[in-house]
Amino acid sequence: MARTLTINGQMVSARDEDTILRAAQDAGIHIPVLCHLDGLSDVGACRFCLVEVAGSNRLLPACTTRIQEGMVVQTDTEQLRNYRRHLIELLFAERNHVCAVCVANGNCEMQSLAIQLGMTHSRYDYMFPSLGVDLSHERFGLDHNRCIMCTRCVRACDEIEGAHTLDVFGRGAKARIVTDLGMPWGESPTCTSCGKCVMACPTGALFKQGSTVAEMTRDRSKLNFLKTAREERKWIV
């Protein structure tokens, strides 16, 4: 059933089950996202897609909030821009993100987001945690220094590939992506080496070994293709 709502003063039509994010995207309105990836379930974790909804005293994540008839949404206010700037600065200060030496330089959603949000520097002290790199897999690598804990890889591994090799270990600032019982990736009994986690990663945390900056491109739409194909049985009809 079609519904009508207002986003940034623009009348938008959407389906009943749509989220604010979907409705905005369909109407060509850009909302910044980081933990969202088409084809994966949404968790509302990164908070970049928070929007103001009239009548709600809290900010709501566009990726998980369903639209309602007559909803009035603002996606790009001064307040939201300010919060997003802080969030991206927090993220850069949290681990060791060094774009200059990163394989994803130029192909990184976090880097693009920083540009989009006008980040010139991080006001926060860098934390410089001591983190490892797992290069035990024959084809892929996992660099915890560049991980932002968006869990897109965990969801891709679980929801699309069905292996559930990856999950999150620990909690809070000490949380890390982990393979199986914490064994090196290369020794994982469950990993199918499908590479979907690498496709899903927004930063340089998951990468193909041996690839240079120019080669390190990702086809993130593949995941959505697989999901759609499977759910709608595209290859049968």
Add this chain to the structure above:
Amino acid sequence: MNPDELNRIAQAEQAALSRHEHAINVCVGIACHSGGSEQIRKALEAEVKSAGLQGKCLVRGVGCPGLCAEGPLVSVEPLHRSPPQELLYRKVTPADAPALVRSVVREEPLEQLRIDANQPFFTRQLKIVLENCGHMDPERIEDYIARGGYQALIKVLTEMTPQEVIDALSRSGLRGRGGAGFPTGLKWATVAKATPGRYPTYVPPDIQSQKFVICNGDEGDPGAFMDRSVMEGDPHRVLEGMAIAGYAVGARQGFIYVRAEYALAVKRLRTAIRQAQRIGLLGKNIAGTSFTFDVDIRLGAGAFVCGEETALIASIEGGRGLPRPRPPYPAESGLWGCPTLINNVETLANVPPIITKGADWFASIGTEKSKGTKVFALTGQVKRSGLIEVPMGITLREIVFEIGGGVPEGRQFKAVQTGGPSGGCIPADYLDMPVDYESLAKVGSIMGSGGLIVMDDTTDMVEVARFFMDFCMEESCGKCIPCRAGTAQMHHILTKIQQGKATARDLRLLEELSNVVKHTSLCGLGQSAPNPVISTLRYFRHEYERKLVPELERV
């Protein structure tokens, strides 16, 4: 189990009790328990036996009477005198048993151990939730029934429709005691109206199309032990409240989520569930009606965030206790995607008296918007610490200075902290403010679950803020960026201030960040984590500024 049977049990128990002349009540709450109250109870039993007083003197373990700092506590209750002149004894040891029993026989108080039961600590309190604590054995369902227990459940099942129960709750004005103060009646009504199956998730086949009641006993606030005392001292009260809730919203299964650290509470709840099941107050066709309701216990495992309702649900489902965005609210999509009612222990413990004594009675207690009583754990730099229950609207001054006896000699009162890591510090200027949800919020704190920590002039308020931030940082689940990285940065800046390495620029950033974390975090933990910083900055800003260094002297 039908009303007559329940009355028969009550009468039999009352008759058995009235054959005795005195009850010697030994507190078996955790504080007294760890002070050796079990040995005291055994010594008293032996003494009563050797004096040949078995039929006259009943020795029993009871829930916490509140003044934990003076424990182990023993009270002597004459059973045939009205008004009953109860004698309360402090710091009792097994060696005191002979003298104590002698004093009971002679009907003379044992002066050297006696505490004045007429002191404000007791007289200023009003006990609804804790009315049974200290007066009955929490491990015997008969004791509870003899004191009118389960009458409310039988009443709703036999005389009221679910809608009438919800109306009564709404009329009583009861609000959630877990912290946020959401109107309980409204919550129940939402769950009652919700249709199971609107939010499809994977659901085990046998629990499809159900509703659930969850009792939140994950009392994680450091400095709070109200729910613990209720679960340990009056576990049936909680079960009865849950069953009534189940009837009102249409649920068949309840879960109590308890911290694993509360071993004694877990043990007593398990006993209580078994007893209630045995006599048909839980299980199939309760009181001969078609209502079926059972309760299971789920243990927490040390994660403060699981006090947040969506995280708690994730934990009961067997997963990492990660919160998820709301809406949809658990009332519509909770446990396994089913409509779920989540109430705190104290909230549910308020339900039976509201049913038996009436919504109007309850609504007559408290202030205009905050009805009834609130249980507080009064601790910190205060002379008489312990568990207290006071009517809403009482002032902080009455709590701290009359009930608590003020700060120890030679010190000055500085602030009182309410709401734990989600709350704030309230300075002396507001001591005459009434304690209710709105007033506390106005001064930048929250009611919270009931921790009330008194601080004196030796307390460093920046350190207090840093302590709470350390807690929130450690307890952040790590799912959302503002809480995970933001609390870590706030803690970092507070540490810099304490080390004399921060400038005015850092303090400004701390304030901005507080605002960001408050407004962008996913769940209540993050949204309220900056409160201790914001409130100490509001009232004790000079303590922060004193520690700042000029820009060019930054280390």
Add this chain to the structure above:
Amino acid sequence: MSVANGKVSQLAAELSRRLATDKRYKILEAVMRRYDYRSHGLIEVLHAAQDSFGYLDEPTLYHIAAKLHLPLSKVLGVATFYNYFTLKPQGKHTCVVCLGTACYIKGGDRIVEAVQQRYHVKPGATTPDGELSLLIVRCVGSCSAAPVALFDGVLGTHLDADTALQRVAAMLREGLPEQSNGKTPVQEVER
């Protein structure tokens, strides 16, 4: 994949050795059966395992994952999310100091410092001889008796650095605590 199989077959071999010899796995089995081997029983099962073994190690986690049909990483993720679970064996004796608010403002941190200095053990760690683990908890709900600590699961109240050190010394002198693993107060719970 040969390496991978190596790791798993190691775990499997260790596990089958234990299943044959260690009766505690039977208790664990009973708990899993009570939850019908459903995934939502995971936390209860981990509690039972930790109560039996004192900690959760790889073969046990592997066993639980297999029995409950859960991914390995999910079981590890849950086991490491909650503070109550530990993947490392604890010392023969434990001193658990409460640093809840009431204990903290009444000097709980000084108890931690004293134990740390006397026994050269950091919070969360165990002495090299495996005798003593020093742990910190956030509020055991005995605030009116602050500061408090648990010595082999027994609550000590109104402590200061000296009395706490005396309790630790007494605990170490007395040898094994009554409860077999004596780690935590939950040990009291009848299951």
Add this chain to the structure above:
Amino acid sequence: MSKKLRLATVWLGGCSGCHMSFLDLDEWLFDLAAAVEVVYSPIADVKTFPNNVDVTLIEGAVANEEHVELVRTIRRNSRMVVSFGDCAVSGNVTAMRNPLDANSAEVVLDRAYKDAALLRPQVPHDNGIVPPLVARVMPVHALIPVDLFIPGCPPPAPRIRAVLQALIEGQTPEMIGAAMLKFG
């Protein structure tokens, strides 16, 4: 424009790549020379940092105690301080030693002077030999307030030109979009 802009450029803990990129401005440097007076620079023979500087571009992160003193002097003597390039802005590659040991630089000194030494492995701790390293490499704004940030490793020449052009004209440079902001 009544008088020339007094411009300083400083090279702290960095690779000098930002200065190289500056020099990539080629013939525009002639226009620049007409508009500014370079009062301090790694390639000018000036021993002490001058007074009354209008704009100071700082390349590199704060990595040793000499840097600490210098940035404080710069702040006192400059109207506008600009963090020039990723090392100054974020610590960047220079700060990659921090995760090795958050509280001391010994680990890198050992690596450089002991592990890698062929003869007489010895860390030159004596006074006056090399400036002592600070425990943690810091971006410039961790130590002093900074007025403008030019990210980039190095910042591309057009980005540098756009900033300087604006400053010469008395404008605040608009740091917006990938052309002006991209890190790395």
